Amino acid sequence: MTPTTMIKTNGISKTVTTTQGQLQILKPISFDVKAGESVAIVGASGSGKSTLLSLLAGLDEVSEGEIYIDGQAMQNMDEEQRAQLRGAKVGFIFQSFMLVQSLTALENIMLPAEIAGHGDAKKRAMDILELVGLEHRASHYPNQLSGGEQQRVAIARAFISEPKILFADEPTGNLDAANSDKIEKLLFELNQNSHTTLVLVTHDSKLADKCQRQLHMQAGELTEVFATSVSEQAAQKVG
Amino acid sequence: MTNHTLSLAWRLFRHETKRGELTIILLAIILSVASVLSLSLFSERLKSALTEKSAEFIAADRVLDSNKPVDLAWIEKAQQMGLNTAHQTYARSMVFANEQMDLVDLRAADKGYPLKGVVKVAEQPFSPGTAINQLPNSGEAWLESQLFQTLAINLGDNIEVGDKVFKVTKVLTEVPDAGFSVFGGDPKVLISKQDLSATNVEGPGSRINYSYFFTGESDVLDEYYEWLEPQLDRELHDWDSIEDDESGIGRAVGRAGKYFLLASLLAIVLAAVSIAVAAQRYSMRHYDPVAIMKTLGAPKKMVQQIYLLQILFITILGLLIGVVLGFLIQQLVVAAIADKVDVSLDVWHWKPLIIAIFTGSVCAVLFSLYPLMKLFSVSPLRVLRRDLGANLSSRLIQFLASGGAIFLLMWAYSQNIEVSAILFVSGIILVISLLAMTFGLIWVGRKLGQGKMGAWQLAWARIHRRAMDNSVQLISFAVTIMLLLIVLVMRNDMVQQWQNQLPQGTPNYFLVNISQAQQPNLQQHFADNQVVIEKFYPVVRGRFVAVNDEKVRTAVSKEDPDEQNRGRDGLGREANLTWSNTLQKGTEVVKGKWLGDNDDSDTAEQRPFEVSIEEGIAERMDLSLGDKLTFNIGSEIVDLKVTSIRNVNWQSMQPNFFFVIEPRALKSFIPTYISSFNLPTERKADITELMRPFANVTLIDVDARINQLRNIVDQVSLAVEFILVLVLAAGALVLIAQVQASMDERQQELAILRTLGAKGTLIRASVVFEFIIIGVVAGAMAAAATEFSLYMLQTQIFDMPANWHIEYWFIAPIVGALVVGILGALGCWRLLSLNTSHLLRQMV
């Protein structure tokens, strides 16, 4: 199987309007991510990691530049079209889990499938819940689950729609070491099994090291892209 | 809409209901429906019960008065439509007995009279009457007590009325349609309709009035009137209901009706406020789920459908519970007062139910619209940037939309643009000044709040930081307090006024025809019997001859509508003239100057004599300032110049006069005197003893009348009281809901402060301070806005004198601070009693 390009960016930047005028929080950036690849975005707090992720995931609009997700040009899409794209191809995991508080664990997992209008949601959700080891908590509400459990539910939810790309913003940021390990393991396992492209933001160098590539951010600029040990490629400077 | 959307919405609704997420908004809808339903159902029932009760005062639901007998087909038509009818003819006629005679109010009643109320009779003059379910037989007459005196007759004697002789068989003590003015009314004689023609009083030039009574369902009555109206001649006919009655009862009932309307309107506004507050909160709590769904690829339309469906479910549930609850509350209240109000309250009305459901749904939809629009605009980016709120931020639109909605609701409900506009404009004024105030205070507070972080500073800091949220909160508190104040003060003023009208000790007997020589003896005799006698008014009888040298006959017959005012008749061609230098209590000069006030002594002798006339008579006889009136008094002709027009309160139960003349004009005439006194109903038996030495003095007994009046007024007051309690309860609930909602918004902050180690006492004190500040400001502003709207309501709608309510300027802020502060403390205490981790977990 020849790896195709899953994410292609071309000079994307983000400028926001503040009370003090225009502020470019992301300088023009270009890079590609191949299908099935796992990429970590690292950098200091405030360096623009989440901003970059929000652009890649189509949660926000780029100010300049082009983004292609699985060949589709996202910069020309409106919010509705981007939502459709997200529903069809993208999964998410967040630092604060972002489960719907008034739905049970199982229903949270079913949510993307229901939004997409799939019929067999319940059965599939149950299967995935089993995969993350929480089948006995199916009818519990998020606030009845521990942080680690909530994140496992979130992962199950992310995988139910068999996304091509999985975006994760600090997936272990709110968890202790033991739980973090469990989550990381789960994430990579599922990533491997379903050949998903994984883009995650993290402060955790251990987690970053498990990814095939790392993008370093600094003050809104992508300073380096280097491959980790997994793919033995030399670090390369990005201009 | 897909099945998935529906099932998702339904599932969210089910879970959220179970988990109590929807409680606040559900409660708000329930509250609005329940309070509007119970209030308007109760007031509708009370109103119709009171109307029913007061209909006794015109002896029917509707009366058609006519100067000529009407086409019998009209009556038949009414009967065909299922209405009950009856008929009575009124004539002023002379009655003769024992060489004595008197002018009486002759009433010839037909079978069926009275359709409402009862006729009461007695076997002795001046003794309490008992209801009788029958009318005089042919050849019999029932006479009022005073006639036994003036005609010097006993039961069983004969009297002559016109060409016919009647046997006096009963003492007439009460008829329902007696009219309200005691003074100037002639004593009544009741005979059977079939004897009327034999008396021949119906001749040309006689003053006869034909009344046709109708009772039945009010919509049938309306329908009948619609049919009848085109055939009526306004010169001849007059269609009356108790609401048109200018008497005390008509006004009291009319005013009470307006009060109920006002109370229900305010309940609607309260409901709207509470729904608006709850919807705001509901929307904020759902920012996250919306952001999540959008992130997961939900199209905007789907999100909209899910939440609109949720609101629909909540509304339906709220309506159902609200209707049941409202009905129960109303039933409880009815049960509680059933034995205090002697009218049946169990007639079902559909209108309140429709209004309540309509109000509930309109409020639920309109007031959640803007918060929902805000909710829909939440960006999916919120999943990453947690502080991101909604994009939509035009509060102006929100204010306009909700304001417009409230106004339309009020208008639709009251069908009275005046009331709606008054309430609405005062609301707007309140809101605008509150916004200005908030920002002013916040600015001041920032100056004050600098320095060490005590509870006080923390409170100010919080108010400052949440300026906009606080101003919304402030507005909702202030509006609530204002509405409660309006209902409260309005009720106080109204009841006060009613009581002033008929204070304890109001004269219930009048004495007429007291000679000058008798006056001191009478005074002494009454004092010996512990009866206080009121002021003596001198009276001379005068025959009205001309207006501006034009013979009075033409002036009077130009219109002759004083038949409509049987009660205050007494003008005819003869009038009671009194003189006085001082203006009588309860009267005021509306035009011109009071007698002698334009006096300059040099020309005093050449000046024409002055007369002050009553407003109504001036209008009816087309008299104005400067007109010359000519009276024939004794055998002399006296010319008088109209120099003032007075407004007289005919319900005051005081002797009142159409004409008050300058004393010097009547110097040479020997007057008789009029006075009045109060004798408690229990002492009724003493009357004979009291009057024995003064056989020539005529006694007019209005005790029954006054008791009737007082009874109605008491019941209306009681009803108003209950409405007040209902509104206050609804208002309290709204306040609690508001505090709860705002507590909720404070939760996160409290949790953080708690986590940072702030002491519970500090947090509690700061929250309580915050609520106290809000309470004081809301109370003060509410007092100001209340003053304005009360002024408008009382002068424009309720027809009462407006006055200042300074006390509430102090009471409102204090009570506001207390109530809001205590509620805040309680809410805060509940929050702080939860442990911190629980709080933090709830926040996520």
Ligand SMILES: Nc1ncnc2c1ncn2[C@@H]1O[C@H](COP(=O)(O)OP(=O)(O)OP(=O)(O)O)[C@@H](O)[C@H]1O
């Ligand atoms: N809408 C905005 N308006 C103003 N500034 C913004 C906006 N969005 C982001 N920023 C700023 O851009 C910078 C990058 O933010 P971003 O959230 O991407 O950082 P981050 O690398 O994810 O940080 P962290 O590791 O703390 O999550 C920050 O300084 C942030 O304050």
Ligand SMILES: [Mg+2]
């Ligand atoms: Mg970040």
